[in-house]
Amino acid sequence: MYKFRVIPANEEIFIKTRNKYKTILDEFNSYAQMLTVEAGNAKTKSGKASSYTRYLIRLIIFYSESNDDEIIDLSSFETLKKIEKIKHADEFQTFNQESNRFYSATISCYLAYVTYKNSNNEEVMDNYFNHSLNTIENNLEEKESINLINTPKMRHHKRRVSKVYSYPRNFLEALEAKKRSNWTCEFDKEHRTFINIKNRNPHVEAHHLIPMAAQDYYENTIDFADNIVCLCPTCHSRIHYAMQSEKKEMIVELFNKRKNHYLRHGINIDEKLLFNFYGIV
Ligand SMILES: [Zn+2]
Ligand SMILES: [Zn+2]
Incomplete structure (x- = not known):
């Protein structure tokens, strides 16, 4: 049971929590600032970002109080999923309404932040992968295409490739995607x-439409041709x-063509969540 209540910023537990996670909360605040400035809310920028930070502190408190569990790494999807579970509590909806939906908005912003934190290595790997695929795509065995993924499949383990610790990508899935696109740009052929x-x-x-940086959000792999x-x-x-x-314009267009394929891979995704993965909150 969550003990939802108004927690003022001068309450002891609030101050204690803020100090405990100070470094990463500062980083979250800068990130939220960047997003809100970019979204064009320049006038309210600092106000909104620091509100997100205060609400995140309160979410951490609610979580820790109710689950007898200490949050260690605020930048992991494991923690994000713990915080996200709060949304499913019975009293959350009313409580969220009373706060002008700031709690749910904070969770979206936090999800964007965690994806951003996970994106560095994965983006390096995307470039490396595209480069390698260009070189070998004509040599990939045609017959291997029968192994393409069509049902939910557990995600792989991360591994280290040329100094980058990231999820592996399957060349055959990417080649299949290229074949389906007939080597044209899918945003505009x-x-x-x-x-x-x-x-x-x-x-x-x-390009993985659900970015590989968000792989940890899912138990199943997102490295398949449909994605x-x-x-x-x-x-x-x-x-x-x-x-x-x-x-946003690109994501809407591309997601519309793909959205019906995710469920058979055991992947839950809607447009709003996809926006959040791209830092659009
Ligand atoms: Zn294009
Ligand atoms: Zn990409």
């Missing part, structure tokens, strides 16, 4: 690209580095 000298195919890049979109280099950079509104 009219986008011109070029012939890749290594494989003589039009150059497209494989891999092929993009021209500009669109691929755009989905990683554009402003939120531009990213």
